[in-house]
Amino acid sequence: MQIDAKEYENASAYKSLIESYAGKPEYLLAIMQDMQRQYNYLPRLAITMIAAHVGLPVSRVYAMASFYKAFSLTPKGRFVIRVCDGTACHIKNSETLLDQIEKQLQARPGETTADGLFSVETVNCLGACALAPVMVINGRVYGKVNRSDVERIIKEYGGQSDAN
């Protein structure tokens, strides 16, 4: 299994996080959530370490990690842009927001920019339909946004204006 060299540097940090929990299968989800919060994704090395700690096969830990949307198996950017694509936002043209983001950052939903600054995701509903279309960046909500708002907001976070 190929593991990124950077992950080995973090190995002791993973270890102390994992060992703050008892080595029982029932703590699997809690450890994974903690790891996700800490690193914005589940590093490969961490997955094998978690499996060994709770005494489950790696395949089961990976199965769980791949099952829940709350977990990411690839590194996420520093800023995670979540664009709502629920019914209300969809009708209010959330597609345009994604278009604008792609134009500016060259990243489609599920992707991370090459500089590791932004990740783009869609969510099915944020429960803020009155503010449609809604976009959330690292927990901060932006409601009733249009194309030029998106451009301005992304620039605030250090993204480029239109690349072309």
Next chain:
Amino acid sequence: MKITVNGQEREAHAGESILDLCRREGIPIPTFCYHQAFGGQGACRMCMVEIKEDGQSRSRLVAACTYPLTKTAEIITESEQIQRIRRTIVMLLARRAGENPLLEELSRAYGAAHLPAITVEPANCILCGLCIHACAEMGRSAIWSMFRGVDKRIATPYDEASDDCMGCAACARVCPTQAIKVEEEDAVRKIWNKTFALVSCSRCGKYYATREELEYLSKHGDFGQQQLCETCRKKNLAYNIKTFQQ
């Protein structure tokens, strides 16, 4: 305990499943996800039967493989309703494994409508879960069902060669649709993106197992010691019985 199956009285052990009773009595019930080594999973729903237990006024549908018999009951294994359920299951699974002989045959037998095929990975996999059980039973658990919904599939972590896989191919052997690819050429076996060296039988010379498998087995009993293929092992046993003297 008296159980009436399709109008005929049978004797069941307390707690055994409807499927176990019917298999023993030679009453056919179709299954995909059942294997006698692992018991019922209740996943494929092919084995649905109608049951009316003592004290119940009408019959209901249950999965025969997981339903334990605890009191006198009447069971029907073939009816219009059951037929309809099985037809739907076959119709849906045939989308995943349309060219598989088993599904082809069942589609014909149940008169299932033909729906456009969908591409699945590995091809023909119907997600019955038998391979997961086989691998877990071997004590390895190299594979599991990954992702979910329409993306759900059986795989190794990261779709890469797994340290837990010993190439025994137990998963491929229990697969009802032969969906798990095992490539064998001379002394090499490829399975789940991993390559294994094969060991040959000490008597007939046939390549029969991977080195990893024999090492693992020798740690868990004396299966691996003689290095005999299945055929030679049987011959050996037969010879031992024949020449056995008290």
